Amino acid sequence: MSVKTFYRRFHGTLNLSSILPKKSLVSKKPSKDIHPKHPVRTRFAPSPTGLLHMGSLRTALYNYLLAKNTGGQFILRLEDTDQSRLVEGAEENIYDSLRWCKLHYDEGPMVGGPFGPYRQSERTEIYRSYIGTLLESGHAYRCFCPKERLEDLRESARKLQPPTTASYDRHCAHMSPHEIKQNLDNDVAYTIRLRAPEKYPIIQDLLHGTLDIQPQVNANDVRYDDPILVKSDNLPTYHFANVIDDHLMEITHVIRGEEWLPSTQKHLAIYNAFGWSPPQFIHIPLLTTTEDKKLSKRKGDSSVINLKRKGILPEALVNFSVLFGWSPPRDLAAASHECLSLEQFEQVFNLNYLTKGNAKVDEKKLWFFNKHYLQLQLESQLPQVAEQVIPLVQSKYGSNLATDDKVTTILQKCGKALTTIYEFNDTFSYFFERPNYDQIDSVQEYLAAHDLQQAWYILQGFQDSLDATNAEKLIKQTAEKMSIxxxxxxxxxxxxxxxxxxxxxxxxxxxxxxxxxxxRRLDEACKYLENRL
Structure with a gap:
């Protein structure tokens, strides 16, 4: 498979084991033990361009857990240099989501740290000083080409046979100092490009091993894959700021999604240009649907805040998310049914248990975890759960009918039927309003499947004698009497x-x-059956 196809498919559902040619791109399997033996520094570096979604939460969790397991530090950094894509409230959503999931960062916005500031938009002067170093060494150059020329180059590159994924002709790399000065004096807009090496560095990935990803070229029309480091607005691109920040913040391990693999060789080239050692890379598999399609983050359904609004508990979401691409030891998984708290994950998280295949998101397991953790809360924190549920019930049925004690009693005695607290009103509506037998589907199903004469006879036997203390005894006696x-x-x-x-x-x-x-309900049910006999 060509690297062009590799790049194209990277933006769809990616399975490295199926699309990376074993001989050309994967030459060596990772060692058996890839878990660090020393404290590490990891970072979560989201862009505040939307709601924090499940995939980003998983990335944050893996970086957090690796840091905590090794006694290291977990850093939050906001990559907000693309000002045009920033979304109002997105930064606050990142803080709220991490706080809700109890992921406390050691350094970052709001808490500070020795390597701040932790917003890239506040680090502009730092980037300027380092881009100057690359310009002086010849590893970078100014590009004054207008957008129209660059688009023509991209279009012509697509039409080559074979086509090339590298499109620039390095026209500006050959400008004389006089031409450069003249353009600068005339305020001609420019970007700054990396002078890419003839061959990009080989990627050493702890999970996937050795990866050699090179742009496809056309020998008859040589183009160059020179990524832009600084945009025309003087702000750094993701590639440049990412490398500078990871180096200065002394990040030792970078865990991120496989979709960033095509960028990694560019990052390594920048590290080499500075003479710096890169961090260790771990690229984790994509999240996909059960149909193996890439999980969409645009719809918002998988955002942390929307899952919270559905009644998902943070413990359940954390448990659910960690298991996308990571499996606990078999004995622990069997003993716990994979139900582990964040504190337990901190103790057992190990890179050796990462998996390579795409992680399929099946919400059934999320609801299983949520029910589990809700039951634990009902057992140990009943008053706190009741405080959340009571207003929901009283807003529908009123405080006279849905008293605090009644709602709490139902939670205590019947809470096992709930998966989220928001199911309470529908699940237990019969405690607050009498059944309208004609309008309830479950009643009609019951009537269609049972002998109505027998049902009427059963109810007659309970009308004047049934109470909470003798229910089981009367049911047993009735069964013996009717031989059923x-x-x-x-x-x-x-x-x-x-x-x-x-x-x-x-x-x-x-x-x-x-x-x-x-x-009263027994009487009404008897009359209802009589009318149908």
């Missing part, structure tokens, strides 16, 4: 008291509803 199993009796009582909705055991239903309301 307990199941149709449970189903009949659930039809009458809860409109056939699950979530509460019969004794709990009777206890919470109270005897008066319980017998």
């Amino acid at each position: 199993s307990k199941r149709p009796i449970f189903e009949c009582l659930r039809f009458a008291l809860a409109g056939s909705k699950p979530g509460a055991k019969i004794p709990v239903l009777v206890d919470v509803l109270g005897l008066e309301e319980t017998h």
Whole structure:
């Protein structure tokens, strides 16, 4: 496969094991033990151009966990040099999302640190001093070409046979000092480009091993892949600022998504131009849907804040996200059903357990984790959970009907039926309003599948005697008397008291509803059945 195809497919669903040619691009597998034995410095460097999404959270988590596991430091850095793409409120969303997930950074905006400032937009003078070094050494040059000429070069490069992914002809690299001065005196807009080496450096990736990614060239029309380091507005590009910041902030390990692999050889070339040693790179697999399509972050469904609004707990989201591309040791996974707290992940996170294949996002597992952590909260923090739920219930049913004690009791006795707190009103509506049998689908399904004469007879036996203390005994006696199993009796009582909705055991239903309301519903259910017989 050509590198052109490699680049094109990088922006879709990428599986390195399937699209990187084994002989030309992958020449060596990573060593068995890739986990550092010393404290590391990692960073999470998002751009405030939108809501923080699940993929970015996973990147933050891996960098955070590697730092914590080795006793190192985790840094937050905002890459905000592309001013045209900044979104109002996005920076605050990054802080809020990390705080909500309990990812506390050691250095960064709001907390400071010895290598600040931690917003790239505040580091302009630093970048200017370093670009001067590259201009003086000849590793960079000013490009005065107008946009129209550059577009013509890109178009002609696409039409070459074979086409080339490198399009620039280095016209400005050959300008004399006099021509450069003349353009500068005339305020001609310019960018600053890296003079790329004849061959880009080979990437040593801890996860994928040795990768040799080179731009495709046309021998009959030689073009150059000279990336822009400084834009015409004098702000650095991602490539340049990223390298400068990682070096000055003494970052030892960079964990980021595979989509950044085509940029890595450019970054290595910049490191070489300065004579600096690069950090260790780990490129983690893409997040995909269960249909193996790249997970979209544009829709906003996978943003941390929207998942929070759906009732997802931070513990569940952290647990869910860490397992995209990383697996705990088998014995630990089996013992815990992969349910691990952030503190436990800090103890066991190890780069050796990273996986290479695309990570498929199946929300069923997220809901499984959420139910697990909600149950833990109900067991240990019932008053705090109730404080969140009570206003939701009272806004729908009123405080007279949905008293604080009643809602708390339902949470305590029936909370296992919930996956999120926002399901409470729908799941337990029968505690606050009588079933309208004609309008409930579950009732109609029950009626279609059962003997109505038998159901009517069962309810008759419970009308004047059922209470919370004798429910189990009466059900057993009725089953023996009618020579039937307990199941149709449970189903009949659930039809009458809860409109056939699950979530509460019969004794709990009777206890919470109270005897008066319980017998009123039994009477109404009997009359309803009589009208259908």
